[in-house]
Amino acid sequence: MISTSALKKLAQEHGTPLFVVDHDELRKNYVKFKKHLPRVQAYYAVKANSDPEIVKTFYESGASFDVASMAEFRLVHENIKHLPAKRRQDFIWDKIIYANPIKDIATLVELDPYKPLVTYDNHAEILKLKKYAPHAGLVLRIRVPNTGAVVELSSKFGASGGEAVDLIKAAFDAGLTVEGLSFHVGSQSTNFTNYVAALELSASIFEEAHARGYPQVKILDIGGGFPAPYDMHVRPFRELAKTINTELKRLFPDEVEIVAEPGRFLVATAATAVAGIIGKAVRDGKQCYYVNDGVYHTFSGVIFDHMQYHFQAFRRGPTQVCSVFGPTCDALDTISLAEELPDLELGAFVYSENVGAYSHASSTHFNGFPPAKVVHVNRERPTANICDPIKQLNRHKVADGILFRSDPGGSRSEQHLRGMSAPIIPPK
Numbered sequence: 001m002i003s004t005s006a007l008k009k010l011a012q013e014h015g016t017p018l019f020v021v022d023h024d025e026l027r028k029n030y031v032k033f034k035k036h037l038p039r040v041q042a043y044y045a046v047k048a049n050s051d052p053e054i055v056k057t058f059y060e061s062g063a064s065f066d067v068a069s070m071a072e073f074r075l076v077h078e079n080i081k082h083l084p085a086k087r088r089q090d091f092i093w094d095k096i097i098y099a100n101p102i103k104d105i106a107t108l109v110e111l112d113p114y115k116p117l118v119t120y121d122n123h124a125e126i127l128k129l130k131k132y133a134p135h136a137g138l139v140l141r142i143r144v145p146n147t148g149a150v151v152e153l154s155s156k157f158g159a160s161g162g163e164a165v166d167l168i169k170a171a172f173d174a175g176l177t178v179e180g181l182s183f184h185v186g187s188q189s190t191n192f193t194n195y196v197a198a199l200e201l202s203a204s205i206f207e208e209a210h211a212r213g214y215p216q217v218k219i220l221d222i223g224g225g226f227p228a229p230y231d232m233h234v235r236p237f238r239e240l241a242k243t244i245n246t247e248l249k250r251l252f253p254d255e256v257e258i259v260a261e262p263g264r265f266l267v268a269t270a271a272t273a274v275a276g277i278i279g280k281a282v283r284d285g286k287q288c289y290y291v292n293d294g295v296y297h298t299f300s301g302v303i304f305d306h307m308q309y310h311f312q313a314f315r316r317g318p319t320q321v322c323s324v325f326g327p328t329c330d331a332l333d334t335i336s337l338a339e340e341l342p343d344l345e346l347g348a349f350v351y352s353e354n355v356g357a358y359s360h361a362s363s364t365h366f367n368g369f370p371p372a373k374v375v376h377v378n379r380e381r382p383t384a385n386i387c388d389p390i391k392q393l394n395r396h397k398v399a400d401g402i403l404f405r406s407d408p409g410g411s412r413s414e415q416h417l418r419g420m421s422a423p424i425i426p427p428k
Helices: 004-014 023-036 052-061 070-077 085-095 105-114 123-132 161-173 193-211 237-251 264-270 298-304
Strands: 018-022 040-045 064-067 096-098 117-120 137-141 149-151 177-182 187-189 219-221 257-260 271-283 286-291 319-325 334-342 349-352 373-377 396-399 402-405
Touching: 004 018, 004 271, 004 349, 004 373, 018 023, 023 040, 023 052, 023 237, 023 264, 023 373, 040 264, 052 064, 052 070, 052 264, 064 070, 064 085, 070 096, 070 105, 085 096, 085 105, 105 123, 117 123, 123 161, 137 161, 161 177, 161 193, 177 193, 193 237, 264 271, 271 298, 286 334, 298 334
Parallel strands: 018 373, 040 064, 040 257, 064 096, 096 117, 117 137, 137 177, 177 219, 219 257, 286 319
Antiparallel strands: 018 271, 149 187, 271 286, 271 349, 319 334, 396 402
16 A cells, blocks of 8 residues: 555645545455456446546456446446447446346436346336346346345345246246346455355255256356455455355356456555544543544445544554544534544644545535545556456357357347447437
8 A cells, every 4th residue: 555655745745635546456456356266257346436547447457347327337438438339349248237236217228228237136127127128138136144244235135035036037038138146245244154155045046047947047246245354353355265266166167157246345445545633622531633524525434334434643652542523514524433643733634544445435515525635646557467358358259240148048139139239328
């Protein structure tokens, strides 16, 4: 990560509040994910941090993308809009999944020309897809245990195991193609047994689907939830990867394609917030600091993500337990009530590491205070090290001019797949 001296220099140059993104760390996290889960294609979950420069770095590194809105789709599309039509379609076909199980009609209409891979989890969504996005490939989202996850997702999304194959059948009966299953164990999941249970359930659904005549179901999306190393209590990623690799080898033959949607894991450690002390007071015998960033801004994870952020000072000295508040005129704007900080003067800087995920992405302009300024460091790297994302397409197969995703056995009619190049998205 960027050094404290460099952080301080950036704060002096740009002012505060500052949100510093280190692209070397982004690349390092992506390489780490691929190293420990070599069978799994990483689809960066754009919602974790949708900064266009972050998306560009992952694109250049060869990543795929999990999008959950048309705005996120367009962010990714910006990186491929210059490509010839067929190469652009290849990328969308093979390296983007629209992983929001519930989509409005306008979104489906806009998505359909791109023949994307999309998730669903209920009968009503099948009817919408049939009418408004018949060219999409489907992935059924199933409900799995989220025990111990910081952010639980199973109450909002996911079909039960018992109804899964019936929903696959319903989609095929509607003339659609179901290509796989997906699940999510919850965000920042430190309970590794969630993955084991989810993989076992998925394997049983695959078995039933194939037995009932649906061999086209060949993709398994194991979602996100990979924990970021916020503190020493988070077990190393390599331990989780070892568990997942063992289960994948045990339960799924090589022809099953495995993808994942890491978001937090890829970006959390790649950003550092720098704030300035704008006020200080002693209240009930406790030192309180007021900084020019808060829970309506970079530290929004306190509200939305169950996060506990910690601060460090650029100077050393005896410390005491302090409270740290944001700049707005709202008592909810409390970042921490227990920070170990030295005596700091007005105008001094403090910083908080590992703030890359679900932070700046949900910043607001509440109370007239704008989000922190974003500064990117180590953005460029030698051209020789930049991947050609098209050469890394992982699923598509081309035969006789027809592009198939995982060879769906001709279940989609050729006229759906032939001669439908993805258009360039007009600016909005």
